[in-house]
Amino acid sequence: MSSASGSIGDSDSSYDDKTTLVLEEELGDGVGETSSLLTDKNANGGTADKKEYGAFNEKDTVIPEEFEGNEYQYHAAEIEAALANGQIPWSEEEERTVLRKTDLRVMILACVMFFSLDLDRSNIQQVVSSDFLLDTSMTTNDYNVGQSLFLIFFLSLEVPSQLMNKRFGPERWLPTIMFGWSIVSTIQVLITARPFFLFTRAALGFCQGGFVSGLAFYVSSFYKSDELSIRLSWIWATQSGTNVISALLASAILLMRDVGTLKNWQWLLLLEGLLTMAIGIATFFLIPSLKTPGIASIFTPREAAILRARVEHDDPSKKNQSNKDVGKRQTPKQIAGSVFGALTDKYLVPIFILGYIGFIPSVTMRYYFPINMRFLMFDTTTINLLIIPYAALNIFWTTTFSKLSDHYRTKWLFAVLSAIWVFPNLIFLQFLPYSANRWWRFASYTWVLGYPYYQPILVSWVSANSNDPDRRALAQSIYNIAVQLGNLTAANVYMENDSPYYHRGNYVLLALNLTSIVLAISIRTYYIRENNRRDNIWSTMTELEQMEYRNGGGNEKGNNRLDFRFKI
Template sequence: MPVTKTGGKVLVHQPLETSDIGLTEKGDNEIITLKSVDSSSSESSLLSKNPFLDPKVEEYYRQVYQDSQYESYKAFDPTFTWTEEEEKQLVRKLNIRVALTACLLFVSLQVDRGNLAQAVTDNMLPDLGLNTNDYNTGNTIFLLCFLLAEVPSQLISKKLGPDIFIPIQICLWSVIATSQAALQGKASFYATRALIGVLEGGFIADLVLWLSYFFTSKELSTRLSWFWTTLSLVTIFTSILAFGILRLGGKGGLEGWRWLFLIEGLFTLIIGILSFYLMVPSAVQTKNRLHPKGWFTEREEKIVVNRVLRDDPSKGTMHNRQALSFKMIFKSLMDYDLWPVYAIGILAYIGQNTFTSYFGLLNKQLGFSTFNTNILTIPTNVIHIIFLLFITWFSEFMKERSLVCTLAPLYSAPLIAIIRWWPGAGVKVWPSYVLNTLFLGQPYIHAICVSWVSRNSNSVRTRSISSAVYNMFVQIGNIAANNIYRKDDLPLYHRGNMQLFAITVALIPVLFLTKAYYIWRNNSRDKIWNAMTPEEREDYISNTTDEGNKRLDFRFDH
């Protein structure tokens, strides 16, 4: 493993996963992470928790933070200390002020992009003169626009700040979502799908960026699991809400699905307006006209800033209003070492996304009423929440990603096989519903993969783009998912379910190959590094032009 000497102690490089100390090469924000080998040494223990106790590291970063005009620099204090109880109380406050706010903002996204599946259970397609192929096309348009907006949205957000851009996004897409109450045909359906996709694209990456300002890397994984748990909770809530709203059909001369778009669009607009109040630029920029007293005391500000920097010193190497250059973007997109995780993103959710779009229609085909169809989505979301929280926790507990992620296809493959080849599937009502529910509730590995991409980026530049790029590949898979079931495959979708089975099984070797690739990359670097003398290693660390995860002293997480 790579080593260097600091204060007479031997330090070894590790990925950003446990208690680390960092040293960043000036000029491109790439982080080198060092961890003490001598675990019995109190000095090494202190260094592992606070890299800035090394005077050389402090001197270097202080200059980097000054040059980048880091917005929280005034709170940076390498010698600052606080108690464990203070930190616990502060984290509780961050959970409410930041994590809970992020979940509320995610509600607005899920309501306006998810209510279409509920609207189609109320004869929306026949009312507009559309068929299921038109429905697929509308979803494809939405996803394509969502995908194309990912990186541009991230660039705007990085320049304006998530606290400004996210509220604008929510308000704009809520207006378009509300206007769906006036849909008249295919053209208006496609147009609103496109506009909502453009405005919602990049939202998740923007919000994850904002969360990273306040939480450590380990805490972020857990908060991301809360984030996607919100998706299922919102679906449960909107299913119950749709049960009542769709009964308004005929009131005021409007169909039930028009009332659904109108009421839920206005609801998310309220959230968008509130988000201007709920979001702040950073931990040291919470005092304004809306928050005259601010969120934190001066001491709390210093705790937030220093705990985050000591976990990942690179977080202060860019200002929160600093834009990314096209050169940075190109380097991030060409980072082939992240491509294996992007490949996982394409395949992992196709089956789940296909069933998400068609679950209501499948239930109606089984003979359930419009109202019962929406209520019957609740069990699958409960299962989804349980699996999501468990598999994310289990991955962190085991410190294992690839093998834990295989639990998802190993669970799903037998279910979709039964759905495809059992003669009673789609014929026997309740057994078919149970099978569909269990398959849709499969383990969701999205939170694991998002944090995986972040940890293997090893660069502020790459981290700023990689989550958006990963989500783009997820949307490519989602586009495929929304074109699996076709009109000529009705009513049992035998061809589509066979395709879902093949895709689900294909994910298993992709996960094993990803693990093998990262093990091979790490072993290859070990061979080169171990052949170098201590002097050569020190010279490499100080003078190499290798950047980010291309450095010989970086090891990939798998």
């Protein structure tokens, strides 16, 4: 078999008459020796509860002469024809191979990319554990303003960046903005006073805005809905892993006091900025894409066809997700309409709100962890090392909860359990006596920050319940805007006149934590009632009406369609 010369993106879901004729002549009515796909749907309207795989061997395939040099087109057409007949034309071993290759090639790079983001946006926490504020004649309120400026610019670029991501493709746009923020991160070494500090925080937010939602959208193109939470958890676990790595780096680099003409915190910013610059440049050449021929070096033509078909079969709305030409055909008025539609989607807004309030307690405490540990009289090296315990806990519990969420196909429960985790620890911290040993206060912070971060679960929830590629892209951006607004709020919960124990701030965190628990339970009830309402309408339709509706009938689109059921 010759290697494929075309990329996955060279074809769409339709094939010419010549393709159909050859397939009919070669394969007859049944495409390969496959088993029937059971079509019973689960209560959430998701994929089949059980499936049987075809006994297929790629080595036995004889590619017709008409498709020599373009085997991907042949396999894609063959698979589509089989799926249309209710069959799965690949073996379980083939699917495992495709999934393993995707994890190794897509997810590892995605985690490295996220590492680059988080290293540059969070190393300010290690910087303030040094004499940075003293050297630059700034206060903690100045630090708050800088964090707020970063978040304002970060969230203001969410939607514009996602539109650019759709237009040019993530394989081009994501490395571009990575290189941009690495430059800004590097020039932070020139900070001497408040004005330039505020400028660099704003510029860093400007460059990094839209990256998180763009990366989540990119990753969702490669996976089915019940595989996405755990993969996204790897990305957000990278955030905790970055905390560990940056803490170790900071512990070493901050020992470089007045080496050369730079202070220790300047060395930290310079070296980490150069590291992320190298990652950004490398990503230009390494990032795989469904739209570029480079994917052929990772998968065989048949594996490439399986990769795309299995995702689109699970969620037909992803059929055009990798089509970056869609953005070019939209006028400004259409773009504005799409953004407004995603922003006011009544089925997604509750998740947006949960994303806003749900993480404020932990983010507030993470922002102020170095400052509070410094108040407890820990030295700079110890403070950076004390980050490691909560980061390790967070990695373990985040990936565990996300895996369980995928396994049991439920989102709301693990969001509730994650929020419940935080509540008693906030109570403990609030009423801990002033005279208590400092390690008790450290333990309380560690247990809160080590909680199962349910951001991956909410991101996959938004993705699963969008049911439209353009809506999915914009909804993920809007969701991330909500999260960043929450981070902006978190940066201003603990105020200097409430220090050092922040009792007023802790009461605010307790109220928000309880609200997030109630909201997650309410979202579950909302989706169940909507699914039941659609079931009742669907049951009144004849089989012919249902078939016509499935084939594109009805005026409803996206998650408003009667044949769509919300994941709960």
